[in-house]
Amino acid sequence: MAQEDVFKKLVSHCKEYGFVFPSSEIYDGLSAVYDYGQNGVELKNNIKKYWWDSMVLLNEEVVGLDAAIFMHPTTWKASGHVDAFNDPLIDNKDSKKRYRADVLIEDKLAKYEEKMAKEVAKAAKRFGDQFDEEQFVTTNPRVLANQEKYNKLNDRFVKAMNDSDLDGLRNIIVEEEISCPVSGSKNWTDVRQFNLMFSTEMGSTAEGASTIYLRPETAQGIFVNYLNVQKTGRMKLPFGIAQIGKAFRNEIVARQFIFRMREFEQMEMQYFVKPGTELEFFEQWKQRRMKWHKTLGYGEENYRFHDHDKLAHYANAATDVEFKFPFGFKEVEGIHSRTDFDLGAHQKFSGKKIQFFDPESNTSFTPFVVETSIGLDRMFLQIISAAYTEEVIKKDNGQEDQRVVMKLPPALAPVKLAILPLTKKDGLPEKARSIMETLKFDFNCQYEEKDSIGRRYRRQDAIGTPYCITIDHQTLKDHTVTVRHRDSMEQDRTAIDTLRETIKDKVDITTLLKQL
Ligand code: GAP
Numbered sequence: 001m002a003q004e005d006v007f008k009k010l011v012s013h014c015k016e017y018g019f020v021f022p023s024s025e026i027y028d029g030l031s032a033v034y035d036y037g038q039n040g041v042e043l044k045n046n047i048k049k050y051w052w053d054s055m056v057l058l059n060e061e062v063v064g065l066d067a068a069i070f071m072h073p074t075t076w077k078a079s080g081h082v083d084a085f086n087d088p089l090i091d092n093k094d095s096k097k098r099y100r101a102d103v104l105i106e107d108k109l110a111k112y113e114e115k116m117a118k119e120v121a122k123a124a125k126r127f128g129d130q131f132d133e134e135q136f137v138t139t140n141p142r143v144l145a146n147q148e149k150y151n152k153l154n155d156r157f158v159k160a161m162n163d164s165d166l167d168g169l170r171n172i173i174v175e176e177e178i179s180c181p182v183s184g185s186k187n188w189t190d191v192r193q194f195n196l197m198f199s200t201e202m203g204s205t206a207e208g209a210s211t212i213y214l215r216p217e218t219a220q221g222i223f224v225n226y227l228n229v230q231k232t233g234r235m236k237l238p239f240g241i242a243q244i245g246k247a248f249r250n251e252i253v254a255r256q257f258i259f260r261m262r263e264f265e266q267m268e269m270q271y272f273v274k275p276g277t278e279l280e281f282f283e284q285w286k287q288r289r290m291k292w293h294k295t296l297g298y299g300e301e302n303y304r305f306h307d308h309d310k311l312a313h314y315a316n317a318a319t320d321v322e323f324k325f326p327f328g329f330k331e332v333e334g335i336h337s338r339t340d341f342d343l344g345a346h347q348k349f350s351g352k353k354i355q356f357f358d359p360e361s362n363t364s365f366t367p368f369v370v371e372t373s374i375g376l377d378r379m380f381l382q383i384i385s386a387a388y389t390e391e392v393i394k395k396d397n398g399q400e401d402q403r404v405v406m407k408l409p410p411a412l413a414p415v416k417l418a419i420l421p422l423t424k425k426d427g428l429p430e431k432a433r434s435i436m437e438t439l440k441f442d443f444n445c446q447y448e449e450k451d452s453i454g455r456r457y458r459r460q461d462a463i464g465t466p467y468c469i470t471i472d473h474q475t476l477k478d479h480t481v482t483v484r485h486r487d488s489m490e491q492d493r494t495a496i497d498t499l500r501e502t503i504k505d506k507v508d509i510t511t512l513l514k515q516l
Contacts, residue, residue, distance in 0.1 A: 003326040010326070010388045011257050013404065017462050019043065019384065020258060032254025032262040039463050040380070042414030042444060044265075047379055048244055049509050050412065051267045054292055054516055055242040062240035062269065063233055067221025069246060075220050076197065076213050078349035079342060080314075085216055086193040088169055089252045095183035100252050101169040101191045104178050105157050110328060112150040119143050158309045166191040196249045198262075214248035219371060221245070222270045223342045226367075227354055230272075237356055237367060238281060240271040244376065256327060258377040265376035272356070272367040275340065281370045282317050282337040288516075289335060289372050293321060295515045296409050298386040304329060314341030321374075323382045332382050333374035340366040383412065387464060393489070406464030407487060409512065416443035416507040418460045422472040424449050432471040435481070435496060442500055443507060461486060467503055469494075 014020040018037035022029035036044055055062050076082045088101040119142050124131045137143050153176065160168035170191045179186050198214040215221065222241045229241055244267045254260045273281050286305065293303055301324075308318040315338055320331040343366050347354040355364040387406045395401045410416065419436045421428035429449055436447050446465070448456050453470060460468050470482040474493075481499070484491045494502060505511065 006388070007257075007326040007385070009390075010385055013388065013462070014040070014257075014384065019463075032251060032260065034258050034261065034377075039414040043383070043408070043412060043464075044376065044380055046412040046414070046509070047376060047383065048267065050512055051292075051374070051376075051379075052242065052244065053509055053513055055240070055269050058513060058516065059240065061235070061238060062242055062271075063229060063235070065222060065225055065229065065241050065243045066245065067218070067225060067243060069215050069248075070202065070212055071215060071220060071224065073210060073212050074349050075224060075346075078345040079220050079223075080345070081197055081213070081216055082195075085197055086195050087252050088166055088191045089194045090170065090173065090191045091189040092180035092183055092185060093187040093189060094185040095180050097180060097182050098252055099180075101166075101173060102157075102161060103253065105153070105169065105172055105176070108176050108178055109150060109154060109157070112146050112153070115146045116143050116150075119146075154309070161310050164193075166193070194250075194252055196251065198248050198250050215246075216249050217247050217373070218243050218245045218266045218268045219270060219373065220342070222268065223346055223369075226270075226272065226343060227352070230356065235272075237358070238271060238273040238277070240269050242267075242269040244268075256325075258381050259325070259330065261377055264378075266373060267376055267379075268371065268373045271370040271372075273370060274358070275365060275368045278337045278339070278368040278370055279317060282335065285370055285372050286319060286335050289321060289333060289374075291516060293323070293332070295512055296383065296386075296412075298383075302386065306331065312336075314339055323386075325382065326385055332378050333372065336371045336373070338369045338371055340368050342369060343367065383408065403458055403461050405461040405486060408464035408466075410466035410507045411509050411512050413464045413466050413507070414444065415446045415460070415463060415465045416467065417445045417503060418456070418465050418468040419445055419447045420453060420456050420468055420470050421449050422453060422470055426473065427476060428471050428473070431475055435469070435471065435499075439500060442504060457484060457489075466507060469499065 017039060019040040021035045021037055023033035023035050024030055052064070056064050089098055090101045090104070091098050116137070119140060120133060120136060123136050123140070124133070153172070156168070156172055159165070160172065170188065173188060174186065177186060197216050199211050200214065202210055202212045222243055225241070229235060230239070244265065246263060247266045248263050251260050251262055254262055258264075271281055271285065290303065290305070294300060303324075304322050306320040306322050308320070311318055315336050317337040319335050321333040321335070322329045323332045343354045347366065354366065356367050357364045384406065387408045389405050389407050391403050391405060393401050393403055417439060419432050419439075421432040432447065432449070436445050439445050446460075448459070450456075457468055464486070466486045468484040468486075470484065472482065475481050475496075479496045480493045481496060482491050483494045483499075
């Protein structure tokens with residue numbers, strides 16, 4: 001099945017099973033804004049816990065924060081967002097559709113990459129075990145030609161972006177003959193800058209009201225609280241502040257479901273270090289964050305780093321953790337070495353001394369910052385796209401059947417345990433309820449008695465429940481239940497008294513944390 005079709009199915013699966021709904025859907029929705037349903041909110045909370053505990057629980061030098069969304073307007077002047085948080089936009093005159101000029105060019109670059117990957121895949125199939133990829137990509141004329149085009153385009157693109165050269169971006173679009181995906185025409189407007197911050201008014205009278213912004217990143221809440229936390233927590237360098245919260249961006253082109261939203265959540269951690277040590281910590285956090293991702297078990301080959309060619313003026317190193325979504329490798333997390341840019345700017349704009357006094361050297365200085373910044377919604381999308389699996393299975397009567405199963409890591413699954421009486425009579429529901437009463441304090445359990453047991457298993461597979469326990473007539477005699485495992489569909493008989501211990505070990509967040 002084409003990856004686009006898989007993605008469409010995933011989106012409708014998310015709606016059908018209470019993971020993600022379009023916002024205010026009864027009014028036809030609001031573009032690029034989504035609500036999380038009964039299963040989505042549980043999965044989201046579990047992802048947050050995995051991240052929060054990996055930062056705050058496991059590292060004694062990292063502490064948490066929950067800053068307000070509204071901040072003093074000068075914050076955004078100091079951070080550079082008022083002047084420079086722009087995307088280059090371009091309109092197609094025929095379709096009247098609006099695009100990000102940089103994304104159109106990135107898509108063109110991805111096409112060259114795809115062409116090269118196709119040549120490699122074709123050759124690998126032809127030559128089998130004899131295939132030497134290294135030799136092929138350095139000698140095959142078609143790969144070399146595409147690589148040259150890629151490099152030339154990439155160099156021009158990086159330069160135009162670095163120089164904020166809007167005409168340069170337009171020239172690339174025209175010369176590369178990039179056409180509008182909707183109208184197919186190459187009839188483009190000029191490229192213009194567009195500020196992504198949402199603004200609103202604070203104060204009730206027109207004269208007294210001032211323009212404030214909905215924060216476009218959570219990081220600035222951390223920077224402006226650096227002194228508060230450092231002093232009240234008596235923190236020594238290096239130390240980190242972690243925060244999870246909403247951020248808002250008026251994205252020009254919001255697309256791919258919850259990948260690019262206008263209201264989303266970020267999980268950010270700023271690590272304050274001594275100047276000169278930042279690249280060492282940057283490297284450390286790079287490795288640690290990659291391990292956090294890979295611990296979920298979705299395959300080494302689906303992750304890669306993308307080091308930035310174009311560094312923001314305040315950064316001296318930056319990389320993205322990319323995941324292979326159904327629509328290709330895309331950024332999930334950014335890791336940036338931001339120097340002393342942010343604290344320095346807030347010091348300048350606020351007039352307050354924002355420094356660290358180092359008793360060893362008896363000097364004060366502005367700490368440097370290494371930031372890890374991950375989108376919670378994007379992480380959610382990463383997990384559900386990796387988990388969504390369609391399987392053909394054999395029924396007891398030998399016939400084939402199909403099932404959709406969400407292979408979520410048990411520790412992240414919204415429901416850990418489904419409690420299913422085999423029938424609605426003979427005291428089985430009562431027994432099932434009594435088991436639920438004892439287990440509900442430890443796990444998110446779901447009780448279900450409607451429909452055949454097979455259909456109930458399918459419904460639990462579809463939301464990723466790792467364990468289903470069935471209460472049958474034997475349960476009443478010997479206090480055992482059937483435990484059915486989601487991925488293998490195998491079943492075993494377990495004593496009710498041992499259920500808690502057996503399952504807790506496998507579904508607790510600590511199972512993931514201990515692997516970090
Ligand atoms: N403080 C740094 C910062 O905000 P960023 O690369 O702009 O850096 C960090 O954003 C992460 O936030 C991204 O890697 C992505 O996962 C997420 N993100 C950014 N814009 C988003 C959007 N419009 N919708 C969903 N997630 C977004």
